[in-house]
Amino acid sequence: MKIVRLFSPLVALGLAFSVVQGAALAASKEKIDRRSDEALAEFRDEISGADDVLAKAAGVLVFPSVKKAGIGIGGEYGEGALRVGGNSVAYYSTASASIGFQLGAQARTQIIAFLDPKALEKFRLSDGWEVGVDASVAVITLGAGGAIDATQINQPIVAFVFDSKGLMYNLSLEGSKISQIHDD
Template sequence: MKFLTVLLASSLLAFLPVSANAASAQEIDAKVNQTLKEFYHHSPAGKELARKAVGVLIFPDVIKAGMGIGGEYGEGALRLGGKTAAYYNVASASIGFQLGAQIKSEVLLFMSQEALDKFRNSDGWEAGVDGSVALATVGAGGQIDSNTVQQPIIGFIFSNKGLMYNLSIEGSKITRIDR
């Protein structure tokens, strides 16, 4: 299974620009800052939740590409108290009917210290296995479902056009990287 994951990830890397694989800490931080501005613009309710979160994990550019075999990859930063504490990547692979590419941003809000500690102490954290992520949807008036707000980890997925729906980060592997 591990060989298949490596094979799928390798085929995904063929679709990505070289610069996407080697972003410096400064480049990641600049993209994270811009992504947070966009996130707060698209979701004032998300901004309020982010202020209450004990940690915020931001992936500015998660590139998803596929042609039968697909995958996604992105690099980002964990912010604690508004400052970068560590850098991470997110990756996943899939098999099935798919053709094309898209870029999205992901923001994960850790609402409890316990959820954040479990994430930080893991050696590769998988969404849906190591922790459940409640994806937020914004209803009328910009409000987030009250059940979602009470979850330990809340996720937002968006593009430059706004929040995206019917997407998932289940099965995505998040690993700490050195920058």
């Protein structure tokens, strides 16, 4: 039992590192766009009311796959595109690390809708934007066949989390740092 307690933090650290390590391996813009198109199509097809939310949004940040893993210490990473007027205008990564009660691994799709143009402008002008620090984001978790009542959404920024694969206890965007991916 002592061996398990000794190695658990090392295994957790290794899992967190492997997830966050993806930051160094940025996908191509074409790949991010293709995956973002697929995520938006799935969102529209499977979630009733998605079209209304997307039509109301000044901009939509699409992370087609955010991977999270952890055993006590966790990390997550994903890449996506900011769409304004249906076109990709910039590319972003999201990353976070956490310590606490968590166990498992998952991949999920995150769509962040900026329903207030001022919130979108503040996001675009930021140099590293942190959920919960730079802005409050209402998170809505959806399963297949879920429904959205766009008239009930009154927050400037709303995130939709869906298509979770795997099992993860502790779902939150709080503390996620979103940074623009720059061409070097």
